[in-house]
Amino acid sequence: MTTGVETTQIPDLTDPQTFAPGVPHEAFARLRETPGFHWQPTEIATANGGFWAVTRFADIVEIESNPALFASQPGGAWPSTNLSPDPAENPLYNNLMMMDPPRHSSVRRVAAAAFGPRIVKNFDPWVREIVVEVLERIERLDEFDYILEVAQIIPSFVVARVQGVPAADRQWIVDQTLAAFEAMQTADVNAVGEVLSRTFTYYREKLVPEKLRNPQSDMTSVLIHAAERGEITEAEAYDFLNLLQAAGFETTHTLIGQSMRMILESPEIAEKTFRGIQELGPDKVIDEFLRYITPAMFMSRTATQDTVVGGQPVRKNDLLNLYFTAANRDPAVFANPDEFDPWRTETASLAFGSGPHRCIGNALAKLELRILFEEMAKRDFRLRLNGAPQRGWSTFINQIRSLPVARVS
Ligand code: HEM
Numbered sequence: 253m254t255t256g257v258e259t260t261q262i263p264d265l266t267d268p269q270t271f272a273p274g275v276p277h278e279a280f281a282r283l284r285e286t287p288g289f290h291w292q293p294t295e296i297a298t299a300n301g302g303f304w305a306v307t308r309f310a311d312i313v314e315i316e317s318n319p320a321l322f323a324s325q326p327g328g329a330w331p332s333t334n335l336s337p338d339p340a341e342n343p344l345y346n347n348l349m350m351m352d353p354p355r356h357s358s359v360r361r362v363a364a365a366a367f368g369p370r371i372v373k374n375f376d377p378w379v380r381e382i383v384v385e386v387l388e389r390i391e392r393l394d395e396f397d398y399i400l401e402v403a404q405i406i407p408s409f410v411v412a413r414v415q416g417v418p419a420a421d422r423q424w425i426v427d428q429t430l431a432a433f434e435a436m437q438t439a440d441v442n443a444v445g446e447v448l449s450r451t452f453t454y455y456r457e458k459l460v461p462e463k464l465r466n467p468q469s470d471m472t473s474v475l476i477h478a479a480e481r482g483e484i485t486e487a488e489a490y491d492f493l494n495l496l497q498a499a500g501f502e503t504t505h506t507l508i509g510q511s512m513r514m515i516l517e518s519p520e521i522a523e524k525t526f527r528g529i530q531e532l533g534p535d536k537v538i539d540e541f542l543r544y545i546t547p548a549m550f551m552s553r554t555a556t557q558d559t560v561v562g563g564q565p566v567r568k569n570d571l572l573n574l575y576f577t578a579a580n581r582d583p584a585v586f587a588n589p590d591e592f593d594p595w596r597t598e599t600a601s602l603a604f605g606s607g608p609h610r611c612i613g614n615a616l617a618k619l620e621l622r623i624l625f626e627e628m629a630k631r632d633f634r635l636r637l638n639g640a641p642q643r644g645w646s647t648f649i650n651q652i653r654s655l656p657v658a659r660v661s
Contacts, residue, residue, distance in 0.1 A: 265305055265573070266294045268645045275549065275650060277590070280578035283307045288564040289572070297331035303552070303571040304564065307578035309585045309602065311562035315553055315574060316607035319352050322553035322561075324609060326350075327571050329648065330552040346491035349499075349551075349609065356608060359488050362478040364612055366471055372615040376623070379616075382409045383623045387631060395638055398655040403509035404430060404501075406620055411500040414616070415493060416463060416470025425451065429501050436646075448494065455493055471496065496613075502649050504617045506547035508624065509652040514544070514592070516637045516657065521592050528594035529629075534622045540594040541621070543586070543601035546577040547650055551605055576602040577650065634660040 262279050263270040270276055283290050289304040289311075306312055315322045327333040328349035339345040348359050383406060390401050408426040417425045428451050435443035460476050467473040475489035515522045528537040550573045555566045566572070580601045581589035587596065604611035611617070627633075638658040644651020 262290055262292075262305075265292045266296065266647060268647055271549075271647055271650075272643060272645065274643065275546075275577050277578075277581060280307050280575060280581070284578055284582055289562060289566075292573070297327075297333040297335070298571045299326070299335060299554070299569040300567060300571070303330060303573045304566065306562065306572050306574045307582075308562060309579040309582040312574045312576065312579045312602060313606050315561060315572060316551075316605060316609070319356070319553075319608060321556055321559060322572065323352050323556050324350055324356070324553060325352050326554040326569070327552040328609075329550075330571060330573055333552070333571070346485070346487040347495055348488075348492055349495065353608065359484050359492065360608070360612070362475065362484055363471070363492060366469070366474045367612050367616070369615040372619060375616065375619060378413060379410060379619055380623050380627065382406060382413070383620075383627050387627055387633065391631070391633075393659070395656070395658045398512055398635070398657045399505070399509045399652060400654075402624075403505045403512070403652075403655070404433075406508060406624065407501050407504035407617075410504075410616065410620055411497055414471050414500070415459070415496060416468055416472045417459065418462070421454075421458070425454070425497075428454075429497055432498075433502060451494065451497070452490065455490060499611075500613050500616070502651075503547040503611075504613075504620055506650055506652065507542065507545060507617060507621055509655055510545040510547070510650060511538075511541040511621065512635070512657075513641050513652055513655050514541070516635060516655075517641075518592075524592060524594060529625065532594055534625055535618065537594040538618050538621050538625075539600065540592060540596065542603035542618075543580045544592050545650055546580050546601070546603050548603070548605075549577040549648060549650055550575045551609070574605075576605065632661055636660050 262283065263276055283305060284307045289306055291302050292305050293302040295301060306315065325334055328344070328347065332344060334342050334344045334350045336342050344350045348356065348363070351359060386402055386405050390396055393401070405426070408429045409422060411429070412422045412425045428447050432444055432447040435447060455472070459472055463470070463473040463476055467477060472493060475484070475492055478484050479486045479489040515525055525537055528540075553572050553574065555568055555570045555572065557568050559566055580586070580603060583589050586598050604614040635657040637656070639656030641652060642654035644653045
């Protein structure tokens, strides 16, 4: 195997322990500087016994812009890969993230129509309601865990509302999301399966029949009526509902939790955040948190034929893991990339990916954090660290599991 970088110098990117102390940015910097890509061996969920670690910004943009050559269907996000081309043997066949054009384009069109920036702007009042409810509850607490009380709660309620889950069932669906997340933390595949099957039954027996009787503007109504018109299949509609729960929850939870950890741990970042919001408005500050944190550390693609990319010969069926977390600190694109600087003027980061699969929920994720910052400022809601933050256990998400805090005002 041709590889640009000696494997022994680079930690095992398949081992959650590698990410336990933090994102291995030094190792990624070495990989970025070395011509070609680094080959990470693994027998799990790969056709050719490993994957290429792609770390440079320009290479990732090139790969993501060419789905004919670098497909999502066999490998949207390792190790959730779809190695069988036979839909019957492919549990992820109907998952949007694992589709390629033209099928991807038609399912995405249905979903995107309900998610564009202009539509998401109208979500402001009800997202604010959720945020205010969360803040009012913790206003009574002197000490609490910011992850459990804030970072997990806001995105799970927001996704439930986007799905159109009635208020009476919302806590139940949120509990399922949290249970699935908990099971994923401990890699308990059976427990994840049980939760998914419970929520699937709920969609099929309760939510979907209700939306067929009484359609509204929520995602379930949009999807199920598109399925009735034959624009997408029923299986694609159900899998999209499931995907929303995973994609909209854990990433946004990470953004909300890690941004607060950074503010509380570093007076310099706290000062830049508050001054940045005043001088630039919240959006630029949030973009910089997204670049710096990069909640989803990578996505995957599979080469559909032998080719050369980024100076690296790649074989048909080779998996490529596109490390957004490394590309977002590529000095070829970002000056002083390790510095948190909301005033930077460079291009948008790859926190939401690029190309045809670029995150459909990006405007919503940013709206959630903007409203949270606004409502905390309105209430002069100040916190201090009250114990050691605890990271998660994932090679995929830059997770934070616990952030003990105490009220200062
Ligand atoms: C900070 C929060 C978020 C981050 C960092 C994030 C990141 C990403 C990334 C990296 C991708 C893959 C892009 C690619 O392959 O190039 C993606 C796709 C996706 N995201 Fe997000 N996401 C976030 C929030 C959300 C929210 C709130 C929702 C919806 C409620 C959402 C729904 C989706 C969906 C449906 C896709 C699949 C799009 C496709 O395959 O065409 N995401 N996201």
